[in-house]
Amino acid sequence: MRFAKGHGTENDFVILPDPDGETDLTKETVRLLCDRRAGIGGDGILRVVRTRALGEALAPAARTAERTEWFMDYRNADGSVAEMCGNGVRVFARYLLHAGLVTGDRFEVGTRDGAKGVSVEADGDITIDMGRVEMQGTSSAKLARQVVHGAQISVGNPHLACEVEGPVADVDLSQLPELDTEAFPQGANVEVYAQVAPGVLEMRVYERGSGETRSCGTGIVAAASAATPEGEGATWRVRVLGGECTVYLDADGARLRGPAVIVAEGETVLV
Numbered sequence: 001m002r003f004a005k006g007h008g009t010e011n012d013f014v015i016l017p018d019p020d021g022e023t024d025l026t027k028e029t030v031r032l033l034c035d036r037r038a039g040i041g042g043d044g045i046l047r048v049v050r051t052r053a054l055g056e057a058l059a060p061a062a063r064t065a066e067r068t069e070w071f072m073d074y075r076n077a078d079g080s081v082a083e084m085c086g087n088g089v090r091v092f093a094r095y096l097l098h099a100g101l102v103t104g105d106r107f108e109v110g111t112r113d114g115a116k117g118v119s120v121e122a123d124g125d126i127t128i129d130m131g132r133v134e135m136q137g138t139s140s141a142k143l144a145r146q147v148v149h150g151a152q153i154s155v156g157n158p159h160l161a162c163e164v165e166g167p168v169a170d171v172d173l174s175q176l177p178e179l180d181t182e183a184f185p186q187g188a189n190v191e192v193y194a195q196v197a198p199g200v201l202e203m204r205v206y207e208r209g210s211g212e213t214r215s216c217g218t219g220i221v222a223a224a225s226a227a228t229p230e231g232e233g234a235t236w237r238v239r240v241l242g243g244e245c246t247v248y249l250d251a252d253g254a255r256l257r258g259p260a261v262i263v264a265e266g267e268t269v270l271v
């Protein structure tokens with residue numbers, strides 16, 4: 001099967017073009033493709049499928065995705081399915097352009113969290129309309145060496161965004177965070193962040209289904225939202241291990257801007 005490899009601020013993905021939805025992507029296949037030694041390596045998979053090829057498989061929650069031509073079927077490295085991936089949508093959009101599957105600098109991509117607007121900026125960055133962020137109260141998580149408290153937030157997928165004192169580099173994210181399972185029955189992505197200058201956050205993330213990654217777009221939006229008590233009218237630059245993205249919070253919701261690159265194309269015998 002053909003594949004491509006891409007990343008957005010070093011959140012990296014194996015891209016599988018499957019326009020007619022002919023590939024049965026099992027958990028085992030996803031794990032193998034994402035394995036950094038036995039496979040291609042990635043934090044997740046972006047299956048590129050025509051929305052109409054999904055038929056009944058398009059969950060009701062993804063209904064606004066029906067109007068899109070292309071659907072991002074996102075899988076975490078452990079084979080689990082996620083509703084949304086912010087860096088993933090940018091990389092997916094870059095792939096559609098690269099492969100000539102879309103033209104123009106404005107289009108939409110279908111996700112399990114609905115249709116997401118894509119704008120290609122003059123400098124090559126890609127901006128995604130992430131939609132409304134849902135603030136759901138507070139919760140906490142037990143990390144390897146400390147307990148962190150923060151905001152429970154849905155960016156289509158579940159997050160716990162926790163402000164920490166001191167450098168985020170000092171936080172031990174080597175172990176799966178222990179969460180309140182009543183608050184997060186489906187698990188969550190856990191962000192730790194600190195404000196390091198006016199309008200600038202540093203953030204690290206432990207992603208559900210992938211472990212610590214070098215960036216997480218929905219996590220970046222969650223951290224920016226947690227850092228904005230007024231809810232809107234804010235712009236944040238968010239620095240992560242793999243680079244930097246910008247989040248704009250306004251009355252229409254959140255927009256995420258950042259880079260997205262394709263680094264390789266080839267053929268795999270693993271699918």
Ligand SMILES: N[C@@H](CCC[C@H](N)C(=O)O)C(=O)O
Nearest residue numbers: 082085086087157216217218
């Ligand atoms: N890296 C992504 C988020 C991917 C899904 C996440 N691990 C989950 O299970 O919700 C991003 O850039 O948003």
